[in-house]
Amino acid sequence: MKKNRAHTVIVQKDLEDLIPVFMSNRRKEIETLRVALASADFEQLRQLGHRMRGVGNSYGFEQISEIGKQVEDGAIAGDRSGIASCIAEYSDYISSVQISYE
Amino acid sequence: MNDIVFHAGRDLAQMEFRVLIVEDDPDMAILLARMLEKEGMSVDTIVEGDAALTHIMSSVPDLIVLDVILPGLSGFEICERLKANEATALIPIVLVTALEDTPSRIRGIEAGADDFLSKPVKGEELIARVKSLRRLHETRRELEARRLGAEVEHKETIRKAFSRYVSPRLAERIISDLGKEGLPFQSHAQRISVVALFADLRGFTRLTETIEVDKVVGMLNEYFAVITEAAYRHDGTIFSLAGDCLLVGFNVPFAQPDAAVRAWRTAQEMIEGFAPVLANWTRRGGISTGVGIGIASGEAIIGNVGSPYHMSYTIIGDAVNTAARLMQMAKAGELLVSGTVYDEIHGLLPAGRVASRGNVALRGKSEATPVYAIELAEAKPV
Numbered sequence: 279m280k281k282n283r284a285h286t287v288i289v290q291k292d293l294e295d296l297i298p299v300f301m302s303n304r305r306k307e308i309e310t311l312r313v314a315l316a317s318a319d320f321e322q323l324r325q326l327g328h329r330m331r332g333v334g335n336s337y338g339f340e341q342i343s344e345i346g347k348q349v350e351d352g353a354i355a356g357d358r359s360g361i362a363s364c365i366a367e368y369s370d371y372i373s374s375v376q377i378s379y380e
Numbered sequence: 381m382n383d384i385v386f387h388a389g390r391d392l393a394q395m396e397f398r399v400l401i402v403e404d405d406p407d408m409a410i411l412l413a414r415m416l417e418k419e420g421m422s423v424d425t426i427v428e429g430d431a432a433l434t435h436i437m438s439s440v441p442d443l444i445v446l447d448v449i450l451p452g453l454s455g456f457e458i459c460e461r462l463k464a465n466e467a468t469a470l471i472p473i474v475l476v477t478a479l480e481d482t483p484s485r486i487r488g489i490e491a492g493a494d495d496f497l498s499k500p501v502k503g504e505e506l507i508a509r510v511k512s513l514r515r516l517h518e519t520r521r522e523l524e525a526r527r528l529g530a531e532v533e534h535k536e537t538i539r540k541a542f543s544r545y546v547s548p549r550l551a552e553r554i555i556s557d558l559g560k561e562g563l564p565f566q567s568h569a570q571r572i573s574v575v576a577l578f579a580d581l582r583g584f585t586r587l588t589e590t591i592e593v594d595k596v597v598g599m600l601n602e603y604f605a606v607i608t609e610a611a612y613r614h615d616g617t618i619f620s621l622a623g624d625c626l627l628v629g630f631n632v633p634f635a636q637p638d639a640a641v642r643a644w645r646t647a648q649e650m651i652e653g654f655a656p657v658l659a660n661w662t663r664r665g666g667i668s669t670g671v672g673i674g675i676a677s678g679e680a681i682i683g684n685v686g687s688p689y690h691m692s693y694t695i696i697g698d699a700v701n702t703a704a705r706l707m708q709m710a711k712a713g714e715l716l717v718s719g720t721v722y723d724e725i726h727g728l729l730p731a732g733r734v735a736s737r738g739n740v741a742l743r744g745k746s747e748a749t750p751v752y753a754i755e756l757a758e759a760k761p762v
Binding site: 292296300336343 | 404410411449501
């Protein structure tokens with residue numbers, strides 16, 4: 279994925295009221311990922327990646343699930359640089375994603 | 381991640397089908413809740429394993445959607461504990477696992493999960509699985525309600541039958557003990573220590589010859605209402621009611637260490653309770669009678685006696701014979717007790733109203749019996 283590339287996600291209309299909190303939690307999640315990476319806490323990174331996998335697609339954000347899988351796999355492999363790239367990609371995605379409801 | 385905002389669930393407490401979602405990701409929990417609430421279900425969400433178990437024990441849901449990975453107890457552990465507990469074993473559990481995670485599914489089956497759901501969760505799949513389990517759960521609940529209804533009806537029939545003989549409190553205890561071996565009405569006879577109380581309306585049989593027939597039944601009903609109520613109040617068992625004579629047993633079918641005291645209190649309340657009834661009879665028809673009572677203790681045989689057509693729960697033995705003889709000797713308003721009973725209750729007796737009759741040779745007994753008389757109303761000769 280290229281940096282600052284625009285993404286659009288279509289979310290069910292009846293979930294619209296949940297999205298502001300969902301996005302706020304994702305931004306907090308990015309910070310938690312950074313802290314965990316800084317302290318090389320791979321178990322927490324694995325858990326966070328696993329959680330991202332589950333929640334992303336469930337809300338319609340496939341990209342979050344994909345990044346989550348990479349974080350989870352990277353944590354199992356102890357791949358710090360790989361995880362750092364994932365976090366950067368995640369941060370970029372969250373700040374640029376466009377959401378429409380239908 | 382602990383400071384992630386948790387959406388407040390909607391207040392749908394009025395809804396019938398209650399689902400508990402146990403999911404450590406608040407966003408996932410609220411999403412699942414939203415899907416189920418749209419289907420008219422009431423949903424609670426909990427993010428931690430130990431708290432979930434505590435919640436379930438205090439407020440049993442109709443269905444649980446349970447994530448595998450949780451802080452505290454895992455989904456597997458919660459599932460195992462719920463399925464091992466009789467009170468929660470029937471709650472359907474949908475275990476949420478990753479689609480490709482076959483080992484988790486096998487572990488979930490071993491833990492007793494009823495169904496599985498994969499992340500990412502598809503709304504249609506969640507609803508379909510929950511609805512299917514809901515139908516199953518409601519069928520089970522209906523069958524259980526029918527079974528309980530039949531059990532209650534059966535117990536009510538038994539309770540009514542027992543209530544002819546024992547106080548409502550004793551009847552409840554007998555019913556609660558049904559199915560336990562050895563209690564309370566055994567088919568085989570038992571020899572046990574009892575306190576027997578005989579009460580009789582002294583001289584009433586002779587009086588009935590001069591009273592109109594329809595009045596006799598009404599008067600007997602008034603009399604028995606008073607004395608059976610007294611017997612029940614002290615958990616006596618009524619073995620026989622014939623004519624104007626009543627036989628009550630204590631320490632049977634359940635042990636009553638204070639059986640003699642219970643018998644004394646019963647006698648006291650029989651005579652005192654009958655006083656206003658008698659006063660009314662005397663005022664209306666000049667009838668002079670009163671309750672005479674005999675109490676004795678000793679061994680007796682308890683058992684069901686009769687034929688396949690008629691059975692009677694019966695008490696036979698020296699204590700019963702002695703109590704009967706004492707009742708026959710008692711004046712109206714007087715209680716006669718054997719020495720063994722007196723030894724148990726003498727501290728409770730009213731001062732100045734107790735007199736020893738010495739050792740009395742009772743009919744049918746080879747040895748004389750120490751007898752004590754307690755005057756509870758103005759005693760009159762029979």
